[in-house]
Amino acid sequence: MKTLNFHVNYDNQIYTYKSGTEAMIFDYGVNNEIDRKYSIKALKEYVALVYELYLSDSNETPLGKLCDYIAQHWKKLKTKDRYDILEEFYLSI
Numbered sequence: 020m021k022t023l024n025f026h027v028n029y030d031n032q033i034y035t036y037k038s039g040t041e042a043m044i045f046d047y048g049v050n051n052e053i054d055r056k057y058s059i060k061a062l063k064e065y066v067a068l069v070y071e072l073y074l075s076d077s078n079e080t081p082l083g084k085l086c087d088y089i090a091q092h093w094k095k096l097k098t099k100d101r102y103d104i105l106e107e108f109y110l111s112i
Contacts (some may be wrong), residue, residue, distance in 0.1 A: 044069045044086055051090030064097065065089065076105055082110055
């Protein structure tokens with residue numbers, strides 16, 4: 020079976036993801052300035068968190084809105100329980 024990878028070239032660095040969804044979340048994180056406000060490490064954590072939430076949600080998650088919501092509330096949400104985050108997110112939309 021062939022392996023498909025997605026490469027993001029950002030700020031002279033290459034970030035590799037196994038899913039196009041992760042690459043898209045990375046783009047949302049950059050557009051929401053996660054790396055500038057916090058750090059590149061935070062941006063990677065943001066991608067991992069949003070992707071995990073997206074995969075674990077049994078609803079049809081509006082991914083763009085989820086990305087923006089997590090970015091807007093990053094400091095508050097980054098250590099919260101995943102189900103609590105999703106509950107807060109759905110109450111906000």
